[in-house]
Amino acid sequence: MSLISNLKPGGRHGVPASESRDPIGYLVAGLNRLAQTDLLDRVRLRKPTEQVVFSVTRSGFKTITRASRTFARSGERDRPGVRPTPARHSGTFDLTPSEDEQMLVDVVSEFAAEVVRPAAAHADDRCSAPSDLIDSSLEIGLPILGLPEELGGVAEQRSATAGVLVAEALAHGDMGLAVAALAPGSVATALGLWGTDAQQQTYLPAFTGDGAPAATLALNEPRVLFDVLAPATTATRSGDGYLLNGTKSLVARGADAELFVVGAALDGVPTLFLVESSTEGLTVEGDPAMGVRAASMTSLHLTDVRVPADAVLGATDGSTYTECVRLSRLAWCALAIGTAQAVLDYVTPYVKEREAFGEPVAHRQSVAFMVADIAIELQAMRLLTYRAAARAAAGKDFSREVALARKACADKGMRIGLDGVQLLGGHGFVKEHPVERWYRDLRAIGVMEGTVLV
Amino acid sequence: MPINLEVPKKHRVLIDQAHQVAMNMLRPISRKYDVAEHEYPKELDMLAAMIDGLSESGASEGAGAAGVRRDAATDDASVKNGANMASVTSVAEMCWGDTGLLLSMPRQGLGNSAIASVASDEQQERFKGKWASMAITEPHFGSDSAAIHTTAVLDGDDYVLNGEKIFVTSGERSDCIVVWATLDKSLGRAAIKSFVVEKDTPGVKVERLEEKLGIRASDTAVITFTDARVPKENLLGDPEINVGKGFAGAMATFDNTRPLVAAMAVGCARAALDLTRELLADAGVEIDYDRPAMLQSAAAARFLQLESDWEGGRLLTLQAAWMADNRKPNSLEASMAKAKAGRVGSDVTLSCVELCASVGYSENELLEKWARDSKILDIFEGTQQIQQLIVARRVLGLSSAELK
Numbered sequence: 001m002s003l004i005s006n007l008k009p010g011g012r013h014g015v016p017a018s019e020s021r022d023p024i025g026y027l028v029a030g031l032n033r034l035a036q037t038d039l040l041d042r043v044r045l046r047k048p049t050e051q052v053v054f055s056v057t058r059s060g061f062k063t064i065t066r067a068s069r070t071f072a073r074s075g076e077r078d079r080p081g082v083r084p085t086p087a088r089h090s091g092t093f094d095l096t097p098s099e100d101e102q103m104l105v106d107v108v109s110e111f112a113a114e115v116v117r118p119a120a121a122h123a124d125d126r127c128s129a130p131s132d133l134i135d136s137s138l139e140i141g142l143p144i145l146g147l148p149e150e151l152g153g154v155a156e157q158r159s160a161t162a163g164v165l166v167a168e169a170l171a172h173g174d175m176g177l178a179v180a181a182l183a184p185g186s187v188a189t190a191l192g193l194w195g196t197d198a199q200q201q202t203y204l205p206a207f208t209g210d211g212a213p214a215a216t217l218a219l220n221e222p223r224v225l226f227d228v229l230a231p232a233t234t235a236t237r238s239g240d241g242y243l244l245n246g247t248k249s250l251v252a253r254g255a256d257a258e259l260f261v262v263g264a265a266l267d268g269v270p271t272l273f274l275v276e277s278s279t280e281g282l283t284v285e286g287d288p289a290m291g292v293r294a295a296s297m298t299s300l301h302l303t304d305v306r307v308p309a310d311a312v313l314g315a316t317d318g319s320t321y322t323e324c325v326r327l328s329r330l331a332w333c334a335l336a337i338g339t340a341q342a343v344l345d346y347v348t349p350y351v352k353e354r355e356a357f358g359e360p361v362a363h364r365q366s367v368a369f370m371v372a373d374i375a376i377e378l379q380a381m382r383l384l385t386y387r388a389a390a391r392a393a394a395g396k397d398f399s400r401e402v403a404l405a406r407k408a409c410a411d412k413g414m415r416i417g418l419d420g421v422q423l424l425g426g427h428g429f430v431k432e433h434p435v436e437r438w439y440r441d442l443r444a445i446g447v448m449e450g451t452v453l454v
Numbered sequence: 455m456p457i458n459l460e461v462p463k464k465h466r467v468l469i470d471q472a473h474q475v476a477m478n479m480l481r482p483i484s485r486k487y488d489v490a491e492h493e494y495p496k497e498l499d500m501l502a503a504m505i506d507g508l509s510e511s512g513a514s515e516g517a518g519a520a521g522v523r524r525d526a527a528t529d530d531a532s533v534k535n536g537a538n539m540a541s542v543t544s545v546a547e548m549c550w551g552d553t554g555l556l557l558s559m560p561r562q563g564l565g566n567s568a569i570a571s572v573a574s575d576e577q578q579e580r581f582k583g584k585w586a587s588m589a590i591t592e593p594h595f596g597s598d599s600a601a602i603h604t605t606a607v608l609d610g611d612d613y614v615l616n617g618e619k620i621f622v623t624s625g626e627r628s629d630c631i632v633v634w635a636t637l638d639k640s641l642g643r644a645a646i647k648s649f650v651v652e653k654d655t656p657g658v659k660v661e662r663l664e665e666k667l668g669i670r671a672s673d674t675a676v677i678t679f680t681d682a683r684v685p686k687e688n689l690l691g692d693p694e695i696n697v698g699k700g701f702a703g704a705m706a707t708f709d710n711t712r713p714l715v716a717a718m719a720v721g722c723a724r725a726a727l728d729l730t731r732e733l734l735a736d737a738g739v740e741i742d743y744d745r746p747a748m749l750q751s752a753a754a755a756r757f758l759q760l761e762s763d764w765e766g767g768r769l770l771t772l773q774a775a776w777m778a779d780n781r782k783p784n785s786l787e788a789s790m791a792k793a794k795a796g797r798v799g800s801d802v803t804l805s806c807v808e809l810c811a812s813v814g815y816s817e818n819e820l821l822e823k824w825a826r827d828s829k830i831l832d833i834f835e836g837t838q839q840i841q842q843l844i845v846a847r848r849v850l851g852l853s854s855a856e857l858k
Binding site: 087088089090091092093094095096097098101161225226227228229322325326344348351352360362363365368369371372373375376377379380381383384386387389390391393394399400401402403404405407408411 | 459460749850
């Protein structure tokens, strides 16, 4: 590749292809590259040791996926797995969580306040969740929350509501760490919902035992106007299995994951595939994003990845995939609520303490009404999300409800993030306060697909 | 029992009834009384009789705008879906039919809500079957209820009322008026009391009816009180001026009426959404709830946003009613519901006119009417800004002196 072609504008550095460089421009661009190289050397970023240590913070660094543990084959391939029973309810409109749910929320809220929130800023900076925090999340039992008791989980019945309440409580601590902690459980929940007996017997013991594996649900792709229901990643039949090809983006903890659930089009129909990380043809690349950074986002490249016939998770008519997308969106809504509540809880004392023109800024309607609107829209987001979750738990159709919840959580959630920064003014823009992180995190809602699931 | 945000099955019959009435009785005369603004919708008398019959037979629970009282009886721990839930859902259905006509329903006035909310048992009995309108606003003030000029002076066994009230919904048609007046202007909010004034009281005069942007089926009166003598037992609530307690007594009414107005906005907006969804489908635009809105037509994306906002307003309204039914304090949630539903009502109805282009704007359809009717719902029983003020004070823990 010549120097000139390397410097061609378009598609890089946010420069549209319609831009052109004149000779001075090429000179400046060339100098810039030289300076960067020099800089890299001077701070010794290329220390040989770092070449082998994967770091998400450095985009473009590629490595093979982690070797997975041996998932011992077990169970019957053609037998449907155990399914959680739909939640029973009396038909009474009721916003009170059950006693069990409330206990769970209390435990997770304490964890979020005492462990997650204090770790958030550093984890965001490092693009990685502290391992002791992940270990504690395993102790609380996060990965098995959505699993029925017969499969070693804790749920007596379908627990989309409990999943939402937990995700909300965790995200009140930090959205990025919440995603890191919830990603493995999402795969376990998916296996509980759609896995065959063999898939459940093969993979779930790892989740319900000590040291649950990192696992992740990879549906995003790096495409503009991405439609999750029409993945460009393909699955083609080959022998008695499938070959997977394509790229998945924003895959949470992709470098650690031992088990992936990957979305790919099989005969043009979106389908879920179980892919163990040691499978040949997988590479992972750091893919840090604007926010949710503690979830160690990666790109996952699949090049002729061969999986067996029973790697298909659920139905091949698109129904499982679509339900998975909806349940993921529901989980993102719950994360949005938790983070938006964090914004409200943070700005409320701030605007009462911060003074301007001789009195607290909260005494001004323009400030106070912003806070009021945060409270109003947040509660609307919450009710929309709870309704979708309750319908999902009861086994009712919830496609419309989750779509309406997601629309609100994407639009109003972002607005809350934006206003959170605005209410702190210049102080909101600096990392001394967490509102700038919440602003970055809340942009994920409406963008992210998959990853988490309730 | 787990969280559930579906309208309870036991209210289904009532809601279906209200829907049938809205569709078969209100819609056919909707345009008629929009055009003939001050004509009395005589069809409603029969409807009111039918509703009375239904409630006496026990077939319905709290239909219409009344029945928002907090029942002290039946104090068990179970979660209730009661009269408040029934009221907001049935009012929404009726406003899906016609908001102006709902507001004209005999014996279902906002005054009835006030009586149901704060009157003593003896008063309840005495005013039973009366149609009561509500008179708060005066020519020189709107939102600032504390600025009431109308005076009530105790003279023997009567209070003597003097003043002028405007924007009295059903002021001409009602049997009596719940009038807000001050016992002593110098004592501020605490001295403001409400009185049930019979319309045939000497000195009470309907001066004129307003010509309005919307809800034209509903009469909006200017009423003057000139030495109008009201028996002192017609005062609602505590006759003593309790400066410490302030405005709370009179304002408590709003905790019950605001969810109802929010429900009106929810119903009116749903009329527009339902019709627009069908008109868009006829034009080849189907709403897909799974595909990203950005990949659908701009019209579909807009519709999704409107429906999402609408559903948020609807659920906030149900929440406020649910809290009232379970006797949880709900003034914050009532204001949240009204703020959200009020602004959503306007956005939805106005956007539906825009989406349907000249079909939406023309009087051949009712979309333009709903876009006019909805505006008042973001104004009366506390404007959008008043609701924001209430929510802000509650969330921030600020007094009315701190956050003006």
